[in-house]
Amino acid sequence: MGDVDRFASRDHFASWNGTAPIDASSGDHRRHRLSRAGNRRINRVLHIMAIVQLRNDTEGRAYYRRKLAAGKSPMEAMRALKRRLSNVVNQQMVNDAKRIRTGPGGHMGATLQSSAAGSIPTASTSDKPLPGPARAHSRTPALAFS
Numbered sequence: 001m002g003d004v005d006r007f008a009s010r011d012h013f014a015s016w017n018g019t020a021p022i023d024a025s026s027g028d029h030r031r032h033r034l035s036r037a038g039n040r041r042i043n044r045v046l047h048i049m050a051i052v053q054l055r056n057d058t059e060g061r062a063y064y065r066r067k068l069a070a071g072k073s074p075m076e077a078m079r080a081l082k083r084r085l086s087n088v089v090n091q092q093m094v095n096d097a098k099r100i101r102t103g104p105g106g107h108m109g110a111t112l113q114s115s116a117a118g119s120i121p122t123a124s125t126s127d128k129p130l131p132g133p134a135r136a137h138s139r140t141p142a143l144a145f146s
Contacts, residue, residue, distance in 0.1 A: 004093040010086070018043040019086040021079060043082075046089070050081045060085065 007013040014020040018038025053060025060081055067077035 004090070004097050007090070010090045013090040014083055014086045016042075017046060017086055019046060019079070019083045021083065046082050046085050049085050050078060053081065053085070 004013075007016065011020065016038055018036070018040070020038075050060065054064055063084060064077050064081050067080050068074065072080065
């Protein structure tokens with residue numbers, strides 16, 4: 001998904017992954033439908049997450065049943081569950097990004113301490129220079145087999 005900072009809010013993340021609802025109202029009847037836009041791979045992962053939530057006795061299943069009890073159709077309840085899972089994923093990514101950024105200036109891996117073990121560093125065998133140019137060896141002609 002890349003850097004989570006490129007999404008200004010969880011709404012932008014939902015729009016990017018295709019779980020933001022699209023208004024499909026007509027007259028007095030207000031409804032929303034699933035978006036066919038967005039990153040289809042991430043949308044598929046969220047769909048699988050929703051299906052797994054419905055198969056097991058989880059908080060997601062309880063949420064889905066509350067939406068059905070509120071008069072939503074099964075597809076509308078699924079859309080709402082996918083959006084809720086999108087919000088959970090976005091929040092987890094934000095939390096992970098905050099935890100990683102511990103260095104000064106917000107840069108990953110930055111530190112104010114030297115990484116040198118001592119005042120006089122020693123060279124290991126891989127740090128030593130090569131002995132010089134390679135010598136030319138005379139080649140023996142390949143024997144021809146008949």
